[in-house]
Amino acid sequence: xxSVKLTNIKKIYDNNVTAVHDFNLDIRDKEFVVFVGPSGCGxxxxxxxxxxxxxxxxxxxxxxxxxxxxxxxxxxxxxxxxQNYALYPHMTVYNNIAFSLRLKKVPEDExxxxxxxxxxxxxxxxxxxxxxxxxxxxxxxxxxxxRAMVRNAKVFLMDEPLSNLDAxxxxxxxxxxxxxxxxxxxxxxxxxxxxTEAMTLGDRIVIMKDGFIEQVGTPQEVFDTPVNLFxxxxxGSPQMNFLKANLIKGAAGYEVEILGVKIPLNAEQNTVxxxxxxxxxxxxxxxxPEHTTVLFxxxxxxxxxxxxxxxxxxSELHLHLSSKNEDKIIVRLPTVDLTQEQRDSLxxxxxxxxxxxxxxxxxxxPATEKSLIDG
Amino acid sequence: MSNAMTNTASSxxxxxxxxGLKASxxxxxxxxxxMLIVISIIWLVPFVFIVLQSFxxxxxxxxxxxxPQVWGLNNYTELFNSNFPRWYVNTFISALCTCILQTIIVLxxxxxxxxxxxxxRKPLMKLMLILGLFPGMLAMIxxxxxxxxxxxxxxxxxxxxILVYVASSGMGYYVSxxxxxxxxxxxxEAARIDGATRxxxxxxxxxxxxxxxxxYTLLTAFMGPWGDYVFAQYVSNNxxxxxNVAVGLYGWLSQDQINKKYTxxxxxGVLVAVPVTILFMCLQRYYVEGVTGGAVKG
Numbered sequence: 001x002x003s004v005k006l007t008n009i010k011k012i013y014d015n016n017v018t019a020v021h022d023f024n025l026d027i028r029d030k031e032f033v034v035f036v037g038p039s040g041c042g043x044x045x046x047x048x049x050x051x052x053x054x055x056x057x058x059x060x061x062x063x064x065x066x067x068x069x070x071x072x073x074x075x076x077x078x079x080x081x082x083q084n085y086a087l088y089p090h091m092t093v094y095n096n097i098a099f100s101l102r103l104k105k106v107p108e109d110e111x112x113x114x115x116x117x118x119x120x121x122x123x124x125x126x127x128x129x130x131x132x133x134x135x136x137x138x139x140x141x142x143x144x145x146x147r148a149m150v151r152n153a154k155v156f157l158m159d160e161p162l163s164n165l166d167a168x169x170x171x172x173x174x175x176x177x178x179x180x181x182x183x184x185x186x187x188x189x190x191x192x193x194x195x196t197e198a199m200t201l202g203d204r205i206v207i208m209k210d211g212f213i214e215q216v217g218t219p220q221e222v223f224d225t226p227v228n229l230f231x232x233x234x235x236g237s238p239q240m241n242f243l244k245a246n247l248i249k250g251a252a253g254y255e256v257e258i259l260g261v262k263i264p265l266n267a268e269q270n271t272v273x274x275x276x277x278x279x280x281x282x283x284x285x286x287x288x289p290e291h292t293t294v295l296f297x298x299x300x301x302x303x304x305x306x307x308x309x310x311x312x313x314x315s316e317l318h319l320h321l322s323s324k325n326e327d328k329i330i331v332r333l334p335t336v337d338l339t340q341e342q343r344d345s346l347x348x349x350x351x352x353x354x355x356x357x358x359x360x361x362x363x364x365x366p367a368t369e370k371s372l373i374d375g
Numbered sequence: 376m377s378n379a380m381t382n383t384a385s386s387x388x389x390x391x392x393x394x395g396l397k398a399s400x401x402x403x404x405x406x407x408x409x410m411l412i413v414i415s416i417i418w419l420v421p422f423v424f425i426v427l428q429s430f431x432x433x434x435x436x437x438x439x440x441x442x443p444q445v446w447g448l449n450n451y452t453e454l455f456n457s458n459f460p461r462w463y464v465n466t467f468i469s470a471l472c473t474c475i476l477q478t479i480i481v482l483x484x485x486x487x488x489x490x491x492x493x494x495x496r497k498p499l500m501k502l503m504l505i506l507g508l509f510p511g512m513l514a515m516i517x518x519x520x521x522x523x524x525x526x527x528x529x530x531x532x533x534x535x536x537i538l539v540y541v542a543s544s545g546m547g548y549y550v551s552x553x554x555x556x557x558x559x560x561x562x563x564e565a566a567r568i569d570g571a572t573r574x575x576x577x578x579x580x581x582x583x584x585x586x587x588x589x590x591y592t593l594l595t596a597f598m599g600p601w602g603d604y605v606f607a608q609y610v611s612n613n614x615x616x617x618x619n620v621a622v623g624l625y626g627w628l629s630q631d632q633i634n635k636k637y638t639x640x641x642x643x644g645v646l647v648a649v650p651v652t653i654l655f656m657c658l659q660r661y662y663v664e665g666v667t668g669g670a671v672k673g
Contacts, residue, residue, distance in 0.1 A: 074570040086565035090583045099579075147569070154560035264653050 002064035002077075003029045003155035004050065004185055009059035011045050011211075019045045021211045023059070032188040037234070039193055042211040044159055047191045051157055052076050063154060079148035080157040083104075083164060085140045087132040092141040093119075094128040097146045118146040120365055121183060128331035138169045145177075149184065158190045162197065174200060195235050199223070208233050213356035215375070227375030229364050232286045236317060240362070241292075244328045247278065247363060247372070254278075256285060258360060261301050261325055266358045272373050283372065286362035289332045294319070295353040296342060305329060310346050321352060328352065393617040422648075429642035436634040450642035454592060459643055461624035465533050466647075469619065470600040472537045476595035477544035482589065484545040485550045486577050489555035490563060503546045511543075515609060522610060532610045532617030540600050541609070547595075592660035594654065601651060620647050 010021040019040040048054040050061060068076050071269035087096050093117055102113045104258050119125045122142040132140055136265050141161060148156060162175075173196060181188060181201075192198055198205045199219045207222060207230075212273045215222055215231045226232035226310045232240045245258040254273050255264040265273070282332035295302055305321035308328075315336070321329040331354060335343070346352075363372040424441060429445035429450050449532035454460075488500060518539055522528050527535030558581060565574045582589055596637075604621040624643045627636035637642070655662070 051564075051568060072572075073564075073567045074572065078568060080565070080568045081560045082565060084561055085557065086561035087579055088562060088566070099566070103575065105569040147565075151569070327497070359377065 002061075003027060004155055004187060005060075005062040005065075006046075007060045007062070009049060009061060009069055010057045011042065011049060012057040017053075019211050020049070022274075023213060024282060025054045025206060025213070025216065027187060027189065030187055032190065032201060032203045033206060034190045034192060034194060034198040034204070035206045035208060036198035037208035039216075040210075041208040043191045043193075043206075043208050046208075047157055047159055047189060050189060050318065053082050057336050060066065063103065077151075077153050078150040078155045078157055080159065081141075081152035081161045082161040083146045083149050084145055085132070085144040087143055087166075089132055089142055092129050092131055093124065093135070093146075096143055097150055100147065100151050102375070105137045113280070114150045115146075115154055115252075121149070121180070122146050122308070130196075137165050141173060145180065149180075151184070151253065155187045155189065156184065157159060160187065160192055161190075163192070163194070177201060196237065199235070202215065205235075207234060209234075219251070225371070225374035226362060227371050229286070229369040232362055236288055237264075238289050238330045238332070240286045240288050241329045242364075242374055243285045243287070243323065243329065244325060245283050246283050247273075247283045249278070249280045255282070256358075256363070257373075258285060258333065259303055261303055261354075263358055263361070264300060265351070265361075269358065269363075269373055271359075275370070278372055282366055284364040284366050284369075286364060287329075287356050287360060289318070289330045291360035292329075292331045292356045294333050295355065296345070298353050299355065302335065302355045305352050305354060307348055307350050307352060309348075319352070378651070384612070404644055416591070425641045425644050427450070428638055429645045431638050435636065435638050436459050436472045437637050450638045451641050451646075454642055457639070458618070458623055459639075459646075461616060462620045464647070465617070466601060466619040466621075469533050469536045470597050473540040473544075473600045474593055476537070476599040477547075478589070478592045480541065480544045481547050481551060481592050481596070482582070483577070485548040485551035485555055485582060488548055489552045490560065500548075503548070507546050512605065516608070518606075519609060527645075528610050528617070529614035530613050530616040532607070532612075532614070533555065535610050536600065536603075536607060536619075547592075551585070551588045551592055554585055558584055587661040590658050594658060594662055597654070603648075 004025075004027040006023050006025045006027075009020060010018065012018050013269060023042075024044055025033075025200035037043050037048060039246060041241040045054060049056050052068070052071060056069050059068055062306055063076060063078075088099065091099065096114045097118060098111045101114060106114075115128070116125065119128055122145060124142050124146060127139060127143075132143065135143065140279060141164075144161070158177075164174050165173060177190075190197075190201055192201075204216060204218055205222050206216050209230050215227045217225075221273060222231060223233050226235060226240075229242070233242070244260055245256050247256055248255050248262075251263060253270045255262050257263075298304065303321050304325060307319055308322055311318040311320070312335075315334065317333045317335055319331050321331060323329060333346075362374070364370065365372055392430075416569075424464065427441055427443060428535075429439075430446050432447035433443065433445040435450075455515045488496065519528070522535040522539070525535070528536065539567070562580055563576050566580050571579060602621060603619065604625065607619045608622045608625075611619070611622055620643065623648070624640055626632065627640045627643075633640075
């Protein structure tokens with residue numbers, strides 16, 4: 001249990017490639033922080049710097065107030081779970097889990113107790129005498145977690161621990177990690193490229209791109225108030241729709257004009273824009289698929305679209321639409337209220353109308369890609 | 376009925392084809408085995424010859440027949456009254472010490488080159504590759520001078536030889552580095568986070584996973600000094616106390632000794648071959664795995 005503080009952390013490789021730029025983050029004791037981003041964004045590098053597997057080029061890393069930049073991994077008191085499990089193939093599951101305790105010269109009877117305790121929590125007691133190769137992927141991952149658990153380390157690091165598992169097992173293990181977190185009650189830093197994992201696991205999410213932190217916040221914050229186009233597009237599935245639109249400053253306040261439809265902004269949005277002194281300009285309008293309302297008949301302020309693709313997801317449909325100016329829009333439509341006639345009409349080329357209220361609109365500056373309202 | 380008949384009729388050519396395949400495979404295999412048997416006989420003849428000669432007691436010089444007329448162990452017992460035990464011990468000590476030291480150096484070197492990234496890593500590897508292309512004999516004269524100044528020639532040849540054998544052993548890193556490269560780095564990292572030092576990673580994780588290559592390294596390191604002639608002859612410089620078996624035994628084939636010592640030479644040869652043969656028979660599985668594993672995966 002410990003806090004982790006990263007101050008101006010940089011990673012510059014020998015060939016002068018900068019993998020991580022100026023990383024600042026305060027991780028509180030017992031917090032679950034998720035680093036998320038596309039591959040190559042520096043999230044794993046940052047985690048490995050915290051673990052001590054990569055040198056820190058610049059900046060300071062503190063664990064529990066102590067600067068650990070120059071400490072070996074073994075002296076940092078951290079536990080880590082790797083993507084490929086990294087189990088020692090020549091040792092039994094028991095010895096794999098006991099390895100770190102033996103190095104610490106913990107008495108054998110205590111090792112026995114701790115290993116069995118961890119095995120019980122993870123449900124791997126019956127496999128303790130097996131070698132890793134005789135286990136399935138999910139079981140191996142449990143062993144890897146068990147190996148990290150028995151350490152009672154200050155910080156628990158996980159580097160994409162679920163990405164080698166199949167989809168069903170991944171969901172199951174995700175739930176188990178949440179349970180485990182409650183049992184261990186320690187500081188977690190978790191790396192993933194899967195935004196669903198990030199949203200479901202994290203107390204706070206750190207969204208990274210090209211070595212920069214794009215946004216830090218709770219899952220709700222990054223979902224509701226993305227500060228730029230990247231975060232808006234990365235968080236949420238299916239991803240947010242981006243439409244070309246115009247922001248018009250009128251006498252009665254700001255309104256967004258899209259394909260001839262004018263949507264006035266609400267009071268809160270008006271205040272922020274007013275304060276920032278934003279004038280009329282072109283914008284990128286972001287609307288999440290789940291925030292649109294689909295109409296089968298034209299109505300006031302509705303945008304006309306044609307259907308490209310109709311994906312059946314079970315409880316809902318994902319409709320891929322094109323607007324008149326070729327913007328691609330995805331909308332989610334629950335199937336439960338649809339009549340058979342309506343379902344049959346949702347085929348390629350047919351027309352649909354969508355509307356959305358002002359409060360779900362995210363406005364971005366096309367030049368800076370930053371949100372005009374949030375951040 | 377007629378249906379069944381046509382069925383068998385149509386399947387007959389297939390059967391024939393099948394038989395033809397099988398037959399040609401049998402013929403091919405037979406030919407290969409005959410060739411292999413002939414080759415192995417050719418290979419084995421000298422060994423059988425030497426073993427037979429070593430048991431011949433009616434005369435000590437070379438004779439025109441193969442099967443001994445009188446069998447006995449005289450040649451072997453005689454060996455113990457000669458310098459042979461001394462040579463044997465010399466050889467064994469130099470081979471054993473070289474084997475241990477060289478294995479340690481090679482494995483550490485390979486681990487370093489496989490896992491650490493330092494500035495001169497690539498140039499160093501290239502340099503060693505190029506140096507390895509020069510025949511070792513080129514260094515003989517200077518090595519002799521150095522050893523002589525250190526007082527490690529003639530009667531003190533054994534430590535001198537060990538020094539020569541071990542000194543350049545780091546250059547033999549290729550095979551084991553190739554093998555280590557196939558072991559995922561994340562195992563090292565996991566162990567280091569679990570609290571292991573680099574050295575502990577090597578002997579608790581990497582070496583147990585590299586058994587074939589460790590045994591391969593041990594075997595080759597043992598074999599080199601065991602059968603070495605040129606350097607051993609040079610460094611011992613006609614002093615019997617510093618000779619190894621190869622040099623000592625070869626001395627018995629000189630003009631003035633061959634007629635008295637020929638059968639003893641054969642007996643000595645058999646005794647030299649025994650430990651190596653036993654080693655190989657026990658460890659050949661690992662040896663083959665080591666060579667092929669390193670080569671294919673590396």
